[in-house]
């Protein structure tokens with residue numbers, strides 16, 4: 001977690017030293033470091049894609065979604081929905097199957113090693129025509145105003 005957020009934190013801390021002066025130096029240092037880190041954590045936006053993903057029936061689909069700037073989301077809740085139904089819900093790295101729509105049972109996963117980089121792309125296997133539609137990826141606990149990403153899936157016939 002520290003490693004991935006380090007570079008964004010440094011960007012944030014850099015302008016801070018110009019505000020340090022006199023006796024307040026130490027206090028300001030701590031205050032600003034803390035503030036900068038807190039702000040940085042909430043500032044990642046969730047990004048989907050304007051370009052639809054197109055696959056053929058029976059294929060696997062990867063629906064892209066990621067945080068920009070990159071932010072470790074391994075401990076955060078991630079929700080994928082379509083038309084208000086849950087496609088995948090992950091909390092603290094565990095899938096919550098109770099909430100999942102039956103249609104998606106056993107066919108969804110995240111790329112767990114990628115989550116450290118804020119990549120929460122969804123893998124959907126054995127796609128059917130019923131899977132076509134508008135998907136939303138959502139990270140509820142981000143402080144950013146942009147906590148949802150959108151991506152459409154279109155499904156073609158067998159070729």
Ligand SMILES: *[C@@H]1O[C@H](CO)[C@@H](O)[C@H](O)[C@H]1NC(C)=O
Pocket residue numbers: 048049050051052134150151152
């Ligand atoms: C998805 O498709 C709908 C209906 O065609 C369209 O209104 C919407 O803008 C599309 N969304 C994205 C993220 O491409």
Ligand SMILES: *[C@@H]1O[C@H](CO)[C@@H](O)[C@H](O)[C@H]1NC(C)=O
Pocket residue numbers: 062064066111114119120121
């Ligand atoms: C997210 O991970 C998937 C699967 O490894 C990969 O295809 C995709 O390019 C990654 N996206 C980003 C933004 O790194």
Ligand SMILES: *[C@@H]1O[C@H](CO)[C@@H](O)[C@H](O)[C@H]1NC(C)=O
Pocket residue numbers: 058126128
């Ligand atoms: C893919 O889905 C079809 C129809 O939903 C099913 O008949 C088939 O067994 C599935 N294939 C795999 C590999 O799960």
